[in-house]
Amino acid sequence: MSTTPATDERVRKASLLTRALRRTEVGSLLGAIAIFILFSATDTTGNFGQLPGIAGWTDIAAPIGIVAIAVALLMIAGEFDLSSGVIVGTTGLIIGMLVQEFNMNIWLAILLAMIFAAGIGLMNGYLVVKTKLPSFIITLATFFVLKGANMAFTMIVTGSVRVTGTDKAPGFKSAFDLFSGTFKIGTESFQNSLLWWVGLAIVATVVLTRTKFGNWIFAAGGDANAARNAGVPVARTKISLFVLTSLAGALVGTIDVLRLQGMQAGQGVGQEFYYIIAAAVGGTLLTGGAGSAIGASIGAIIMGMAYIGIPFSLWNSDWTSTFLGIILFSAVMINTYIGRKAAGGKR
């Protein structure tokens, strides 16, 4: 190596490994690789690491990943959204009912459902910022209000616990192709939701690391007071992220209702925890101020692999949630440990 100025010389002191580990995604990536190796070894179908297996677990991971990215951004800004699961059902049901009852064009129904979801996000965000109550409580309330409304409205409107016949809507074909169609890699069909997910992960990463808004997200979650003193519009940043989270849920609701050509009133309930698990496994700090979209996506991949890997290994799939619980605990433990080690600069 040639001689470099003294100041640059010292930058190199942080080893490549330390610098890599300083990135929150790396811990979860190592975890994902370990789980991939585990299931590849225990797999009895010979497909887990092949295209059919990958198509299977990305299909499960994609809808989790789409919302988990938005949830991660919101968590970085220091807030939770427990209504992010139920909104999937709410928007799917709205689309289904508008089609079933009014024979509405599917595109218009999707637009209206998106506007409704944005309204819910706006309300969540506004209430959190105005009342200064924990977002955990406010969105928990929203969760239960919507959960009840989903059931009650579906019963009133359809007389049953599900809406059906979404495929009969005008414009269904074009919407289906965009949201719930498939594309081929080799001989294997992959769901379009995978493309939505990857696209969102790229956009979210650019926004988070390379835009002013991304800077404000980290600042709002890192220290809201200091951010405000520096002129960051903390309230606006948080409200935007609540809206984004609801819209991500609405996107998954749209994908689901088109794919299933109908929807159950209980759809989406309980999913909010999967999003939070994916974000946390991916290195998002629960107290805010740190995290990444890539990390949340890796968290979603880990969950997808578990859901496919367990039956492929002929294990009892009743234990899937237990497995995920252990993964969550170990991942957050390891991330925290690595984070403390790598932050080491503290003198």
Place this chain on the structure above:
Amino acid sequence: MATPTLELVDVEKSFGSVIANQGISIKVDAATVTCILGDNGAGKSTLIKTLSGVHKPSKGEYLVDGQKVDFNSPRDALDAGIATVFQDLATIPLMAVWRNFFIGNEIEYGWGPFKLLNVKKMKEIAKQELLAMGIDLRDTNQPIGTLSGGERQAVAIARAVYFGAKVLILDEPTSALGVRQSGIVLKYVLAAKERGVAVIFITHNPNHAFLVGDRFYLLNRGRLLASMERETADIDELTKAMAGGKDLEALTTEIESVRGAKNK
């Protein structure tokens, strides 16, 4: 003499029946350090808040460059070039130094909604500006939380200077720091002064004030007790005046008699 950069004329601030500041007249010149000293409850906080635009004076005049001003918010004061560095509320620990430096003032490139951060330029400027203040960092990409308390204060000072502060108000910048760290901060106070900034240094430590100050104002019970220029001031006088002169003498004799009684 030139017009002071900042001047208060007979300012009073009251909250209902409580008079927090009364008859405060101070002058702050460019490229000097003006120290405002006072014990707890002397009215320092109210004075800082008045200067930084949080409070409006109930009476009296607030002049910047000889012009009367009327600030409605800290943002107004900031726009007029009056920046305040609060002790703990200055930086975001988990964010990189350069991000902290530019937070709220990010440099972007691109068009319309597709603007991206000019990371390279911001890192360069942050490194260069910090170096100009004598802060030599290994890497502006490290989280600011990995810096010491003194260094963090220094980054906040450098940031305020870079973004055009002509008056820099420092709220007890050394009170939570050890001797060495305090030394670092005092060095940057002088560096800011060298760059032509009018520094207002608020402290209850007369030793720190005496090291850097050009002019000293003493607050006690909301009033201006004394004002001294560097040439005429001496540290004992300052300390005594701060504690209320006679009170301190009485306290000294009392403590000495207690110690004497014990030693017998």
